[in-house]
Amino acid sequence: MESEPQFFDQPGGYVGKPLVRVEGREKVTGKAKYSAEFPLPGLTYGVLATSPIAKGKIQSIETAAAAREPGVIAVLTHQNLPKLAKTPNDPQGKKDIGAPMGFLPLTGDEIFYAAQPVALVVADTLEHATHAARLVKVTYQKGDPIANFKQPKAELFDPEKVQDGKQKGHTKRGDAQAAFASAPIQLTATYNHPVYNHNPMEPGSTTAHWEAPDRLTIYESTQGVTRTQSAVAAMTGLPREQVRVITKYLGGGFGCKGATWPHTVLTVQAAKAVGRPVKLMLTREQMFTSMGHREDQEQIMKMGATADGKITSLVHTKKSTTSPWDNYAEPNSKIVDLLYASPTFESSYELARANVMTSTFMRAPGEAPGSFAIECSMDDLAYRVGVDPIEIRLRNYADHDYGTGQQWSSKSLKQCYARGAELFGWSKRNPKAGATRDGRYLVGMGMASASYPVHNSSGTARARLYADGHAVVQAGATDLGTGTYTVMTQVAADSLGLPIEKVRFELGDTQLPTAPNSGGSVAAGTVSSSIFLACQDVWQKLIKAAVIDKKSPLYRAKPEDVAVEKGRLFLKKDPKKGEAFGDLMKRGEMTDVEGMAQGKYGSGYEDASAAKNADPTQKDQAGQHSMHSFGAHFCEVRVDMDLGTIRVSKWVSVIGAGRILNAQTARSQIIGGAIFGIGSALMEETIRDEHFSRYTNADLAGYHVPVNADIPDMTVEFVEEHDPYINAMGVKGIGEIAMVGVAAAVANAVYHATGKRLRDLPLTPDKVLMAGLNS
């Protein structure tokens, strides 16, 4: 029998400490290589020419002028691009390649969206390719595009009637309509979100290198090398292992790099066509139409409650815009269902096709917009009943997950409310809206709850411990820039009992053990658990070697009686009896020992035994617990009623997310997420022209994101939380929760300041000035 793996909480350990980034020096000295920075011999440059129209047909393409320009190697169009084994344009291909790529351009003459690629020019320099791409002459037969779901010509449909029903957006618990009709308090409100774009600092890029006719290496800006590998393998027809994907550093993703997009495949085809490596980097403008966006959407939130503010009914509906070929909709309703103890619930959603690039997941997909609807409505309820916004949430506190009926694996939301209120100074808040002034500013305080699920995920890691006391630990994970390199090095060092400088963690390569996408907030929990368990595997192997080694003090001990701490193997009952791993290995002439293990969602030690007896056909085998992070945001705003400007002047976020791996990178991540949310609340918006279905502000001058001057000092705290169910490390992940509830906290603060309830994001000055009182 193997000895039980243990949580480690060694005094003096690295996990949890605010260590600086292990890759920080590489980054600030410019040595860190991002995906577009791999110089290959014979490298060429690809530039896309794109369609100005959003709907129609290509009548003719004239490429000769472009091809004649200096340095041009090829001008590729749908007429001469090498064929793929599979494209997403047919249903089976779409299934094999994986969402969201439901359409690949340069496969025919039809135009479905504005800025759809129509040609790819390859040249010896970026400048030559850029110049020549402008000379590609295309004539179009123009159609009449649809720009969004609100237009009269747009047709709303229920995607679950036409598809596989996987999105589970339609839910019914009890009779929510009847409960609403008979509720003493009835609130109905409509919430609008514009299109948002992720706008990571580093644009999407691909460098494709065919090293042999059947062997391909891609340097890709992606949140998941494995996913890119499987999609490209499906399209090229190569076996997976002959497609290698490398992503050493990423300059942000926020969801837009979570899947494989057309520019990647087109670059692969172009490299095949010219017989040389091709690098293609999207321009900032192309980032608005090449890697998805958050869909424009409308939510209607109906809330029924008793006179003292206990929710009796929630009815949530949503409409949004999708592309001509895709049925993706953010799953908004889940968070509406799970945050509060409503005995009844109903949700549904509809989509309309428009001439747009498809939408995709964006940081906290579903939870971010869903929380805006439920958390503003909760604020409305608080004012209607005449109680404090925290009190109304406590009256409706969900002591279990009403959506699934499960118990929570852990939930620290009450602590988040209490600690947040204390840090923020909530008790000083005047309960009356529109009643606090500071000079020319109206001052408001608002708050909102946050929650994000621990998504189902698994992945593997390898740990190799050398006899001389250093180690290399590997997982094919991605570091979005948030600290994966650092936290995994900490976990490995503690798991192996080594000084941190003796451990190197490698990631971002499909030749390493398969790790999940860095998406859905799963990477920290899954990868850290796989590393912890891989290191346990190393110890198990060494323990087995010790007990059969006649010269070891542990000879003939039972493996389960042996423990390891800080690199020393010893008898649990007689800790003096033992030896350092290095001595054991040198004596046995073992250069190194390698361990490998899988980290899994729902296989924390409590649930692991339950899972053994569970029905394996059940999707969630661990199954007894609903696993979520929770948190609370507190916001103070100053509103200038002459100019309509809103300034966030104070911010507090308190989060309960299980074990926190690094106090400093975690704090940075929460700050980053909250700023992302403040951007969505106050300034971010991609504007799509109603007539042409083109974006009118596709650059960072027109798409405003917060800068330092927009953001006050922010206070972030984590509630100490031990969750024995979620995974081996007890880590829930914090990539997305910080963004959830942020827009509502801001809007609630604006209401408290002004008495104006704004429900159409972003809350720009025009809306502040135009809003009717108490609308």
Ligand code: MOS
């Ligand atoms: Mo994130 S939106 O799951 O990449």
